[in-house]
Amino acid sequence: MLTRSFCHFRGVKRDGERHLWRHGILGWDDVERGVPSGILSPAKTASLREQVAVTRQALLARDAGHFLTRLPVAERPRVLGDFAAETGYLDIETDGLYEGARVTTVALFSQDGVRVFVRGQNLDRLPAAIEGLRLLVTYNGKRFDMPILQREFGQEFGVPHLDLCPVLHAWGHYGGLKAIERRLGIAGRTTGGLDGNDAVLLWQHYVEQGDAEALRLLLRYNASDVLTLEPLAWKAWRWAMDGYPLQLPVPPSRLCPNHLQTPWGSLAL
DNA sequence: CCCTATCTTTAACAAGGCCT
DNA sequence: AGGCCTTGTTAAAGATAGGG
Numbered sequence: 001m002l003t004r005s006f007c008h009f010r011g012v013k014r015d016g017e018r019h020l021w022r023h024g025i026l027g028w029d030d031v032e033r034g035v036p037s038g039i040l041s042p043a044k045t046a047s048l049r050e051q052v053a054v055t056r057q058a059l060l061a062r063d064a065g066h067f068l069t070r071l072p073v074a075e076r077p078r079v080l081g082d083f084a085a086e087t088g089y090l091d092i093e094t095d096g097l098y099e100g101a102r103v104t105t106v107a108l109f110s111q112d113g114v115r116v117f118v119r120g121q122n123l124d125r126l127p128a129a130i131e132g133l134r135l136l137v138t139y140n141g142k143r144f145d146m147p148i149l150q151r152e153f154g155q156e157f158g159v160p161h162l163d164l165c166p167v168l169h170a171w172g173h174y175g176g177l178k179a180i181e182r183r184l185g186i187a188g189r190t191t192g193g194l195d196g197n198d199a200v201l202l203w204q205h206y207v208e209q210g211d212a213e214a215l216r217l218l219l220r221y222n223a224s225d226v227l228t229l230e231p232l233a234w235k236a237w238r239w240a241m242d243g244y245p246l247q248l249p250v251p252p253s254r255l256c257p258n259h260l261q262t263p264w265g266s267l268a269l
Numbered sequence: 270c271c272c273t274a275t276c277t278t279t280a281a282c283a284a285g286g287c288c289t
Numbered sequence: 290a291g292g293c294c295t296t297g298t299t300a301a302a303g304a305t306a307g308g309g
Contacts, residue, residue: 010277010278011276011277011278011304012277013276013277015276016276016277040305041304041305041306043304043305044304044305073295073296092288092289093289094288094289095289096289097288097289097290097291097292098289098290098291099290099291099292101288101289104289139287139288140286140287140288141288142293142294142295143286143287143288143292143293143294143295144287144288144289144292145288147292147293147294148288148289163294163295165286165287165288165295166294166295166296169286169295169296170296174286175287176287176288177287177288195289196288196289197289198289199289200289
């Protein structure tokens, strides 16, 4: 769908893009073939042609960051269509909200399924798993997950990052992840009733009592957060492409894993 | 041409919100 | 209960399209 987008170009916003679509300029191809006079000013036509060449290179190089930094916030989910196979949905749990809080578990949902990482067991393998992706999707991760992970590992991750929180704000959806899930009718949460604070308590219980069942519940909670992120992202993708005059390709069918991969083996959800 | 309305970009600054 | 990126303002300037 990115090859049909124009609103990441300088001098074009959502309205300008609709203007192009209405006049039959439906994708980058049409710009390269030449925009008929009378649709845009000559200066803008030339500028568009230059920018198409640059943006083609970015897509060829599989650089999602090029698009994320240029698209208006609300339109950022468009990258999902072109990077679905290389996307990872990420969510971390910590031992609290205080300054200096530590990561306890991390869930990563990608084409490879749901992998979980546990402090003291396999957390050190998370950076390699992240670096293998070309797009990372979180909720509020710009302000929470990523800074904490970067402190934990003492490194910045080079993978472009789509934070759904400001995107949903731009579409008028305020509130926490769980409230928005409810409002949008996104199902699939297997650990209803638990929240972030329970995640803190479950970890404490696991560490202090050696309660393996508490850890398993924490991991299921962690995984259910990351699994609902995917349909949420695709909903935003649909909003972002709404108004495109041709039929949209359907999003890939949900992977819907029924188990998650832990350091010690498979765990049913 | 000229005037105007509209849109985009840029800047600086203020304020809010969501994670566990 | 903290952090801080985000969006929201405001303002100005530049580009554009349309009308006269």
